[in-house]
Structures are given as C-alpha cells and as structure tokens.
Amino acid sequence: MEELLEQLADILEIDEIKPQDEFESFEDWDSLSVLSIIAMVQSKYKIVLTATEVRNSKTAQGLFELIKNKG
Amino acid sequence: MTLYNPMDLTGKTIVITGAASGIGKATAILLSKLNANLILLDINEKGLNDTKSQCKPDDFIGTVDLTDESAVETILKEAVSIRGKVNGFAHIAGIPSIAPIKAITKKEAQRILEINTLPALYLAKILSNKKYKAEESCSFVLISSVYANVGSSANVLYTMSKAAIQGITKSLAIEFAPKKIRVNCVAPGFIKTQMGEKINHFFDSEHDTLIESMHPLGLGTPEDIANSIAFLLSDASKWTTGAIFNIDGGFCAQ
Ligand SMILES: NC(=O)c1ccc[n+]([C@@H]2O[C@H](COP(=O)([O-])OP(=O)(O)OC[C@H]3O[C@@H](n4cnc5c(N)ncnc54)[C@H](O)[C@@H]3O)[C@@H](O)[C@H]2O)c1
Numbered sequence: 592m593e594e595l596l597e598q599l600a601d602i603l604e605i606d607e608i609k610p611q612d613e614f615e616s617f618e619d620w621d622s623l624s625v626l627s628i629i630a631m632v633q634s635k636y637k638i639v640l641t642a643t644e645v646r647n648s649k650t651a652q653g654l655f656e657l658i659k660n661k662g
Numbered sequence: 663m664t665l666y667n668p669m670d671l672t673g674k675t676i677v678i679t680g681a682a683s684g685i686g687k688a689t690a691i692l693l694s695k696l697n698a699n700l701i702l703l704d705i706n707e708k709g710l711n712d713t714k715s716q717c718k719p720d721d722f723i724g725t726v727d728l729t730d731e732s733a734v735e736t737i738l739k740e741a742v743s744i745r746g747k748v749n750g751f752a753h754i755a756g757i758p759s760i761a762p763i764k765a766i767t768k769k770e771a772q773r774i775l776e777i778n779t780l781p782a783l784y785l786a787k788i789l790s791n792k793k794y795k796a797e798e799s800c801s802f803v804l805i806s807s808v809y810a811n812v813g814s815s816a817n818v819l820y821t822m823s824k825a826a827i828q829g830i831t832k833s834l835a836i837e838f839a840p841k842k843i844r845v846n847c848v849a850p851g852f853i854k855t856q857m858g859e860k861i862n863h864f865f866d867s868e869h870d871t872l873i874e875s876m877h878p879l880g881l882g883t884p885e886d887i888a889n890s891i892a893f894l895l896s897d898a899s900k901w902t903t904g905a906i907f908n909i910d911g912g913f914c915a916q
Contacts (some may be wrong), residue, residue: 602764623762626816629864630761634770641863 598635602627610652628654630636638662639655668898671698674789675748675796676895677738677789679728679781680755682709683856685805688884689752689891691716701741701748703728704755721745728755729776729880731784738788747796748789750804750895753782758857759819760864771819777808778823782830788842800842803894804831805887806849806906808913815862824849828906844903846894851910853882878912886911 592610593612600608602624625645632640635645637655638661676693680686682704691700694717702717704710707725722745723896729867742748756778759770780803788794790800801866808873809817810824838845852858852873874881890909908914 601700623816625762625764627762627863630765634767639863643865644776 592651594635595658596651596654598631599628599654602631608651610655611650613650615649632658636662667891669696669896671696671892671896673699674750674799674895675699675701675745677741677748677785679714679751679752679753679785680704681723682706684857684886685712685850685853685884685891686752686754689754689857689888690721691833692885692892693895694718694721696896698895699745701738701745703734703737708903728781730863731912733778734781734784736786738794739834742794748794749796749799750801750803751785752891752895753785754805754891755781756823758861759823760814760816760861761819761896762816763818771822774819774823775826778820779826779830781854782827786830786834786845788837790838790841795843795909798898799897801844801846801895801899802834802838803891804845804847806831806847808848808849808851808908808910810907811914831906832904839903842898844894846899846902846904848887848890848894849906849908849910849914850887851877851882851908851913853884853887876913876916877910878915880911882909882911 596606596608600624625642628645629640632638636658638658644657671693676698678686678690681690681702682739690700690713700721701719702710702713703726705727722741726733726737743844759774788803791812804826804827807824809821810828830846835845840915887909891905
C-alpha cells in the first residue's frame, strides 16, 4: 500500500495522498491520470485495469483493493 | 490471353514481419494470391501456422523475437538457403504504447523502439547485402502510423517509434537508390486488429465512436493496408521511393 500511495502522489503531483482521499478532490485528477494509473499498474504489478475500473475505485484504498482482487 | 496484372509478384521472394496477425497476416494472404514466395516471421508460432495455412504450402515460417538481431539474421540465412534470395520485405510487426509522459520509463521507451523501429534498420542492413538480396528489383516497405503525422495525447512513445520510421524511409531511399532498392512507408489510420484490443482497456466505451468519427471513410480493414503494401512491393511502383502513403480513410486530410 505504501508503494502505491507514493506512486499515486507522484502521478497527482502532490506530496502525500491518504488511503481515503477521493481522487476527484485533487486538482490534477483528469483523464490522463487514469491512463497514467493504468500504465503504472500494468508495468509495476502486471495487472490490466480498465479506465472504468480505475474511475470507480474512487480512492487509493479502493484502487489498492481492486489491484489485490485482480492479482 | 492472360490477364494483365501490374501487381503480379510471380518469382519474387518477400519477407513479412508480424505475419501472425492483423495487417501482417492480411498482407501475407494477399501477396500469396499475387503469387509471391513468402518468408513469414513473427514471435507467435500458432498465428504463423494459421497464416501459412492460407498461403502456399512451401512458404517459409520463422518464429523469432525481432528484438534479437542475431536471431533474425540466423533465420534469414536459413530462409534464403531454402527459398532463394529476397526481393523485398515489409516490416509490419509492432506494438502499441499508451502512457502519458509522467508514466513512461526509459526501459519502456527502449522496448517500443526495439520492436517498432530498430528491426527496420537491421532488416534493411541484412537484406540489402548481396548475400541475401536478389539481383532483380528490390523494395522495402515500412509501417508508420497516422500518429507520426498528427499529435496524440498519451501516445508519445508510439509516436516516436513511428515518426522515426518515416525518417528511416527517406534516408534509406536516398542511400539505396544507386543500388536500385526502393524504400517506402505506409502510415495507416485505425484498423480493427488485435493491436486495438491490447489497448482497449485504457479507454471508455465512447472512445471507439470518437475514433471512428475521425475517419471520413470510416475505419479501415487489414486488407486496405495490405493492398498498398502489395503495390509498393510490386514493379507497379518502380518509380516510387522515399514516399509516405497515408492510407487512413481521410484521417490526415482534415
Ligand atoms: N491496427 C491499427 O490501427 C494500426 C494503425 C496504424 C499503424 N499500425 C501498425 O501496423 C502494424 C501491424 O499492426 P496490427 O494492427 O496488425 O497489429 P497486431 O497486433 O494484429 O499484429 C502485430 C504482430 O506483430 C507481432 N510481434 C509483436 N512483437 C514482436 C516481436 N518482438 N517479434 C516478432 N513479432 C512480434 C505480433 O505477434 C503480431 O502478430 C504495426 O506496426 C502497427 O503499429 C496499426
């Protein structure tokens, strides 16, 4: 989870993200963030997520669980 | 009276990369109908066998990872010893890459270039050598993309690899003109193949409709691209070199 939080903070260009923070509350959250997350998860965890799944995961915690369930 | 066919490829031996699927497969089948002898290369053995079943029984198939230059040379040496010297190639194998700049890595950039771009260089190097090249007409065809002509977000690695193909086309066309080897390029618009399926998960469902609307003639088929490749490999295009053909249903005309 720690690693995922760091990667998400990097994508959203912020210092820190907490598990419950809503992606949509961040200024830099846009369609390119979704693509970045899909590309990052595919290259780091070898898991293929869809754009809809990433949007619906809503928070870092949600994304973490999505990756865990698909892994 | 025999029917006149300026795209007839009788007696010509052609190498096709990416022959197991999509545009490469359609090209193999079309060239076979035009009576070419084929050397079909791909990393996917099952797909290659399926393509071969729709070509001539004595066509050569080689399962090879194109990123391995020495393996490519070894397999071409074997193929030429069996099928004879080569009159041209089409480098069609390729992979997509969707990633915004902040998600790219040097490793991924190298991987894209190693498949989409660099084999064009060493195929040209190997197959322009007299050891492998037939005396008569010789034509090399490289595959670019509309995305080398127009910008596209989250596509920078693919664009880089396909724009480089256009530069390679023009430089090699000049370098090889004294040897009477022609080098041309096809830049396709969107074609429904496995390549699209590999990147579908990146996009919402409206994406397909959006892409289709960017093509005044609608989406293309692998055969639409195969036709242009066959023309460039045949003597019907004997005065064409260094050309980039946009075969894209009007995508770049807008
Ligand atoms: N489909 C499109 O919309 C489109 C548009 C523009 C350009 N293109 C280009 O057309 C070409 C063919 O695309 P396609 O749509 O038929 O794709 P495809 O995925 O159906 O076929 C690509 C083939 O390349 C092979 N390949 C991949 N990596 C390889 C490797 N390392 N070694 C050997 N073989 C390898 C695959 O096994 C596959 O058979 C590509 O260069 C692509 O960039 C496609």
